[in-house]
Amino acid sequence: MATLREFREETQAWLADNCPDSMRGSGTDAEAVAGGTSQTYENPGAKVWLDRMAEKGWTAPMWPSEYGGGGLSRDQFLILQDEMIRINARSPIGGMGFSMIGPTLLDYGTEEQKQRHLPKIVNGEIRWCQGYSEPGAGSDLASLATKAEDMGDHFLVNGQKIWTSGAQNADWIFTLVRTEPQAPKHEGISFVLIDMDQPGVKVNPIKLISGSSPFNETFFDDAIAKKEDLVGQLNRGWTVAKRLLQHERSSISGMSSGGRRGRYDNLRSLSQIARDYIGMDDGKLADLVLRDQIIGNTMTSKAFSLTQRRAAAENASGGTPTFATSMFKYYGSELGKDRLELQLKAMGTQSFGWEGDMFTSEERTLTRTWLRSKGSSIAGGTSEIQLNIIAKRVLGLPD
Numbered sequence: 001m002a003t004l005r006e007f008r009e010e011t012q013a014w015l016a017d018n019c020p021d022s023m024r025g026s027g028t029d030a031e032a033v034a035g036g037t038s039q040t041y042e043n044p045g046a047k048v049w050l051d052r053m054a055e056k057g058w059t060a061p062m063w064p065s066e067y068g069g070g071g072l073s074r075d076q077f078l079i080l081q082d083e084m085i086r087i088n089a090r091s092p093i094g095g096m097g098f099s100m101i102g103p104t105l106l107d108y109g110t111e112e113q114k115q116r117h118l119p120k121i122v123n124g125e126i127r128w129c130q131g132y133s134e135p136g137a138g139s140d141l142a143s144l145a146t147k148a149e150d151m152g153d154h155f156l157v158n159g160q161k162i163w164t165s166g167a168q169n170a171d172w173i174f175t176l177v178r179t180e181p182q183a184p185k186h187e188g189i190s191f192v193l194i195d196m197d198q199p200g201v202k203v204n205p206i207k208l209i210s211g212s213s214p215f216n217e218t219f220f221d222d223a224i225a226k227k228e229d230l231v232g233q234l235n236r237g238w239t240v241a242k243r244l245l246q247h248e249r250s251s252i253s254g255m256s257s258g259g260r261r262g263r264y265d266n267l268r269s270l271s272q273i274a275r276d277y278i279g280m281d282d283g284k285l286a287d288l289v290l291r292d293q294i295i296g297n298t299m300t301s302k303a304f305s306l307t308q309r310r311a312a313a314e315n316a317s318g319g320t321p322t323f324a325t326s327m328f329k330y331y332g333s334e335l336g337k338d339r340l341e342l343q344l345k346a347m348g349t350q351s352f353g354w355e356g357d358m359f360t361s362e363e364r365t366l367t368r369t370w371l372r373s374k375g376s377s378i379a380g381g382t383s384e385i386q387l388n389i390i391a392k393r394v395l396g397l398p399d
């Protein structure tokens, strides 16, 4: 077996030969790849990069190789991350297959489910979305009402989900359904996988004031979930649901990259942006108050990233499927929002750019990123809910 040093050398050489130039540096939102049957490739290099990385299993570096993953150890994975960052290589693909349902299937799926679903995620063949929230069940997720009736060889699903990100482009949805209406609310829930290509599933885009529709309402009207697509035990889906949320929170906070890659690493640094917009005075940023705030945020971000690396190193599996993910999710999303607020202060009126020639493309991206950052402390459970979990499950405080 190659030593870590040999692995680093081989990885460096492979990346140098195989990462297309067009996949180095930050891309546009339109170039982002999440896979699935509706994926188009604005940048042809993105498809080349995806195929090459998938062939090595490096789209899911730490998943076992029998399911198409790279089979890397945590140390090898961190080397791969370092080397990709060194040449500014973009992730070949992202999405809920990798960050949520894949790791959850590895934890709770049957052998057959792993064989059937995981390789298609690795190759970017299938795109997934998340059917958790309902109009009457957000923070209080266990109040969900979508029901699934046992019809012998399948479940018949009826109900509505909301805020289903990316459902308009997804092939499959992992979802929570009520299978035992009389049971206490956490005990009558099951976790099922549903093929969206069927007449019983309808997706209705929710239009935002920006004009775009990243969210949807998803309706199940006699939709079919096959029995073989029940994950975990019948009526015990809450356990699976919580594990998936831990993986989701891990991903939102940057934990799943072992603290190597933060959510906003593709942006120029805060100090660079501030220098350009505010200017320097005697070798220092001309606005001393902002300078102080930027130093504070930058130091805290660095400390946060090192804490994530330490936590990842302490966890043999490299992820953090525990309640502690709530601490990282809470802190990471709030820290990210603070960073983008400071960026806004530095840019002044240039931070109001939405479209048009008065604003550079970077300014328009930064404005959108600032607005999007607000959603990080809501998606995957709000900051208030994370604080509740930390109080109860991590600190052991009474209800």
Ligand SMILES: Cc1cc2nc3c(=O)[nH]c(=O)nc-3n(C[C@H](O)[C@H](O)[C@H](O)COP(=O)(O)OP(=O)(O)OC[C@H]3O[C@@H](n4cnc5c(N)ncnc54)[C@H](O)[C@@H]3O)c2cc1C
Binding pocket: 129, 130, 131, 132, 133, 134, 137, 138, 139, 140, 161, 162, 163, 164, 165, 166, 375, 376, 378, 379, 380, 381, 382, 383, 384, 385, 388
């Ligand atoms: C960007 C983004 C993407 C999303 N994508 C998806 C997706 O793909 N699939 C999906 O299923 N859902 C998705 N969601 C929905 C998300 O999971 C919910 O918005 C979230 O769980 C909060 O639920 P809610 O919006 O119903 O708010 P509510 O639960 O109504 O909460 C409203 C306010 O009350 C506070 N609150 C509620 N209960 C408590 C309590 N017990 N203690 C203290 N404060 C409380 C909340 O913190 C919040 O401030 C997404 C949300 C966002 C922002």
